Amino acid sequence: MNRLAAGISSRAVAPGILRASGRAIQYLMRATFSTSLAAPLPASLPVDVGGPLTVVDTGNKVSQSGGELLTGGNTTTSDPIVQSPAFVRLVGRAFFVRFNSIALRAFAGWFNGTAQLEAADVDTSGRVYINGTALTGLFTQAFATYYDLAIVLRTAGAFVFVRGGIYTTWTLIWAGNAGTTSPLKASIVAINGTSSQKWDDFRVLDLGLYDARFATDFGLATARLSGPAAGATAQSTADALIEWTTPTTPTVTSNVRFRKVDASNYWEVRYSTTGFALFEVVAGVPTSRASDATANANGARFVVIAEGAVIKGYSNNVLRWTYSSATGFQTATGVEVSVLAGGGVISELVAWPRFVTLPGGV
């Protein structure tokens, strides 16, 4: 059952939904699990559009009931696993699925074989996987709650979006930029013997056909500065992901400001080969709010996620700090490369919106 299209039965909308713009969404694959089926499911499971789904389930732990696919724990690694046919990696190619995790863990996302490459952990851990690397602390899940997950491929890496629970609108959880493996399979897999999940509306589509922001790697960005010099400025949304990569990481502290009101009021990240820290500057008075002493080599990638009063800092895909009382300048949108010292070079600074409206009916 497709609960995303409120008031519209899933059967009425498959295979395509006629959007207000008049352009029907054509799914490359869609499964709404409308028919109740006891385990074991067919190894080649027919679906609403495209497909079939391939089901590996030696322990009879996967069934369909109540308009949902149910996974009741695993038998062994990668069993059970439910996978789409292989799809070539294309910019904007998106896997959407709705899930409700009752207990413990599962993965959902784009897989290479049985390896989760661009994926999310369906659990309370808040992990996502980019090119198979786990990133922690990225989003907050509760058990027994419905979430919509969208993993949108880029030339390298993927965007991970979540809606549901505390996320009242589509929220950009991470903008991954590593990994070019192709083809990939949209997949779900239970990874704990006592895990329990419900899944619905498993679908693949080319999002860029319906929203031009996803037709290119950086179409969603609110700002993109290539090789910015000190003093370069940009605008973000107030709630934003701001990332920059340093082919040459500075040996002396360099600074990037965000949520900047003016020259005396802003948030600032100060980073170097030896640290990564958050400062609040109010009326020119600096207060250090968080710091991390992990070494940052050349090629480091720094990401700041600002949402409401919470600011998180990641370096090299690892959460380094979280400051949860960032009430100052919450609506400010200025970004500035304020200091580039110690031989530091930024190859690219990109600002992404934290909250995104996706086309209706996807």
Place this chain on the structure above:
Amino acid sequence: MYRARIRTPYAGSGVEGDPFRPAVADAFPLQGWQDLTGHPAEAISAAPGPYEIGAILDEETLNAIKGDGAYELLESELIPDEVGP
């Protein structure tokens, strides 16, 4: 490594090059820390009282802070290894 909650005075005068910051981070080699209290910046300038930080630190540093009366170790725990996969 350990995760600890520490009460510390502020250091610094609130000017560029000498920001307000936790004194314990000046005195001991913390791997990382974050302000847990979140005093408004204006309040720190007016009366910089003690506040709490969450810190990542090694066992030796943890024990040294325990024995230093300038700081109060409120709680600590060993950081478990990340559960795979």
